[in-house]
Amino acid sequence: MKKIEAVIRPEKLEKVSEALLDKGHHAMTVTEVRGRGAQRGIALQFRGKEILVDLIPKVKIEIVTEDKNVDDIVDIIKTYAHTGKNGDGKIFVYDIEKCLTVRDE
Amino acid sequence: MINSGDTAFIIICTAMVMLMTPGVGLFYAGMVRRKSVISMITLAFVAFAVVSIQWVLFGYSLAFGPDIAGFIGGLDHVGLAGVGLDGDGIPDILFMVFQLVFAGLTLAILTSGFAERVKLSSFIVFGLLWTTLVYDPLAHWAWGGGWASQLGALDFAGGTVVHISSGFGALAAALVIGKRLGFGQETMEPANIPLTLLGGALLWFGWFGFNAGSELAADGIAANAFTVTLVAASAGALAWMGASWIKGKPSSLGMISGAIAGLVAITPACGFVDTMSAIVIGAVAGLLCYAALLFRLKKGLDESLDAWAIHGVGGFWGAIATGIFATAAICGIDGLIYGNVNQFVIQLIDAGVAVVYAFVVTYVIAMLVEKTIGLRVEEEEEYVGLDIAQHGESVRM
Numbered sequence: 063m064k065k066i067e068a069v070i071r072p073e074k075l076e077k078v079s080e081a082l083l084d085k086g087h088h089a090m091t092v093t094e095v096r097g098r099g100a101q102r103g104i105a106l107q108f109r110g111k112e113i114l115v116d117l118i119p120k121v122k123i124e125i126v127t128e129d130k131n132v133d134d135i136v137d138i139i140k141t142y143a144h145t146g147k148n149g150d151g152k153i154f155v156y157d158i159e160k161c162l163t164v165r166d167e
Numbered sequence: 168m169i170n171s172g173d174t175a176f177i178i179i180c181t182a183m184v185m186l187m188t189p190g191v192g193l194f195y196a197g198m199v200r201r202k203s204v205i206s207m208i209t210l211a212f213v214a215f216a217v218v219s220i221q222w223v224l225f226g227y228s229l230a231f232g233p234d235i236a237g238f239i240g241g242l243d244h245v246g247l248a249g250v251g252l253d254g255d256g257i258p259d260i261l262f263m264v265f266q267l268v269f270a271g272l273t274l275a276i277l278t279s280g281f282a283e284r285v286k287l288s289s290f291i292v293f294g295l296l297w298t299t300l301v302y303d304p305l306a307h308w309a310w311g312g313g314w315a316s317q318l319g320a321l322d323f324a325g326g327t328v329v330h331i332s333s334g335f336g337a338l339a340a341a342l343v344i345g346k347r348l349g350f351g352q353e354t355m356e357p358a359n360i361p362l363t364l365l366g367g368a369l370l371w372f373g374w375f376g377f378n379a380g381s382e383l384a385a386d387g388i389a390a391n392a393f394t395v396t397l398v399a400a401s402a403g404a405l406a407w408m409g410a411s412w413i414k415g416k417p418s419s420l421g422m423i424s425g426a427i428a429g430l431v432a433i434t435p436a437c438g439f440v441d442t443m444s445a446i447v448i449g450a451v452a453g454l455l456c457y458a459a460l461l462f463r464l465k466k467g468l469d470e471s472l473d474a475w476a477i478h479g480v481g482g483f484w485g486a487i488a489t490g491i492f493a494t495a496a497i498c499g500i501d502g503l504i505y506g507n508v509n510q511f512v513i514q515l516i517d518a519g520v521a522v523v524y525a526f527v528v529t530y531v532i533a534m535l536v537e538k539t540i541g542l543r544v545e546e547e548e549e550y551v552g553l554d555i556a557q558h559g560e561s562v563r564m
Contacts, residue, residue, distance in 0.1 A: 073349055073353040074353075104547050104550070104551055106545075106547065106551070106556055115555055115556075118551065
């Protein structure tokens with residue numbers, strides 16, 4: 063099993079979530095986070111003075127799934143979270159050692 | 168001679184109307200995204216501050232100075248010259264400040280068209296030009312002895328002056344500044360509905376001062392205005408909620424929007440109609456303004472917070488409704504349903520001219536600001552949100 067963790071633009075969440083549902087990937091956990099990437103946030107100019115908005119609001123999607131679904135899910139996220147500009151986000155894929163359901167005996 | 172009862176009443180009404188401006192700020196702030204909440208409230212306060220200074224320097228004189236060709240007031244009262252502590256019933260300076268709070272509120276309503284994308288500096292320049300070139304003439308036409316009042320147009324508390332001007336002004340402003348990034352593609356979820364309901368409550372409360380105070384005396388007409396204001400707002404709230412219920416869920420946002428629509432529509436009529444007519448005026452306003460909102464969405468217009476649908480369309484309906492429902496029993500003038508076609512035609516002309524004037528002149532002013540100093544923030548600032556980009560502040564809600 064794998065865990066996919068994607069940090070994306072908040073405004074793209076709805077489209078990504080709908081596309082995942084369409085393809086039958088129901089389970090996900092979403093957290094509101096703030097972060098920065100290689101370009102270190104966004105620099106705004108004010109009459110010569112620079113203001114660095116260091117941590118930009120993002121959402122983090124976490125999905126644990128069978129190995130065979132990983133490529134499909136990553137593709138969906140890449141397609142629907144894409145704008146082509148800095149700040150589109152990152153996708154990480156991890157191995158899962160164990161996965162238990164709380165409800166089960 | 169000064170009447171102390173009237174004076175006390177109007178001082179309280181003035182304070183109530185002042186509260187409507189931050190009320191509009193909160194009403195709007197709850198409906199934008201979290202990154203623009205502070206910006207939206209601040210725009211209302213800034214509008215109020217800018218107009219207050221403009222008004223005492225020369226705005227009051229342009230609106231209420233001696234009539235020039237039915238269009239604008241003269242400069243006799245610049246710097247409040249001749250506006251003293253004496254007056255007829257209430258002190259002249261109290262009348263001046265009562266009118267000031269109306270002017271400030273009007274520009275605050277217009278910020279709907281600029282939501283989440285306007286440069287604060289450009290808004291201040293725009294606001295100064297707008298209140299001088301749009302609000303002041305309209306106030307003069309209706310109340311300062313201009314052509315509309317000479318014609319016999321009825322506008323008790325400012326249907327054309329406050330609501331048509333800000334509503335159609337907001338539409339023109341939105342067309343010039345353009346849609347928000349992502350409008351129509353992303354869901355722009357409201358930041359905080361209770362904040363909007365709180366803003367709506369403050370508006371409703373302040374509106375009693377707005378309408379009843381417009382009588383400028385504590386008398387029977389003021390009591391009538393108070394009553395019909397309450398009833399029209401309730402009818403509007405129920406009508407909009409009912410209509411939206413049929414299409415889905417009875418949202419609280421729809422309910423409060425309907426209340427505001429009812430308040431807008433009764434504004435020009437409140438000194439001229441009876442309570443049963445107010446139910447009709449408010450209910451029609453709720454349905455009509457809801458239809459206008461659906462129309463705006465269908466057309467893909469980002470007049471973000473519906474000043475046009477609620478204040479513009481509601482104000483137009485209210486002006487027409489005054490010509491339909493006015494009754495001699497209240498004010499000595501009959502409307503259409505009592506056989507006076509003439510008054511109805513006068514109201515149509517008055518409202519029609521106000522719509523065209525407010526839309527065209529606002530469009531020109533916004534274009535002028537856009538072409539010179541630019542109306543809109545940079546794309547990155549808009550993405551981060553105006554709270555941080557314009558004010559260096561942010562809110563957690």
